[in-house]
Amino acid sequence: MKIGIEDFEIDSAHYTQGITEKCSNVHGHTFKIDVEVEGEKNQEKNGMVIDFGTLKNAIEEVLERWDHKFIVPEDRVEEINLEGPFNMELKAIEKNSATTENMAELIAKDIFQKIEMPVKVKLYEGSNSYAVYNYQG
Secondary structure, three states, X not given: OEEEEEEEEEEEEEOOOOOOHHHHOOEEEEEEEEEEEEOOOEOOOOOEOOOHHHHHHHHHHHHHOOOOOEEEEHHHHHHOOOXXXXXXXXXXXXXXXXXXXXXXXXXXXXXXXXXXXXXXXXXXXXXXXXXXXXXXX
């Protein structure tokens, strides 16, 4: 059985090597995240695949590590040098680019590690562009 929770949001900055030069500029998005998990109902215990509250807490814990961060490939962290009257918290990722596709994959894996169930993450970059990643473990 599959269950899910929709409409989580994080605000993060990144840059990518996209088609246009615009993508290589540091820029931000409001990312919307929908999460679906798959499992068997525990009929003896409570008839649930997983309690929605437990799932929500796990997702929020993972997303907190992504929210209001500058997402960069970990092999480029040493090259980042921004100064000003602001805070800059980096989220280094083990990928070569901070794309929506890579973010969806890493978020799904992080959620899986918390709940140990197959996870599907649909990550929207803005309102109508998205990546979907299924992680089975």
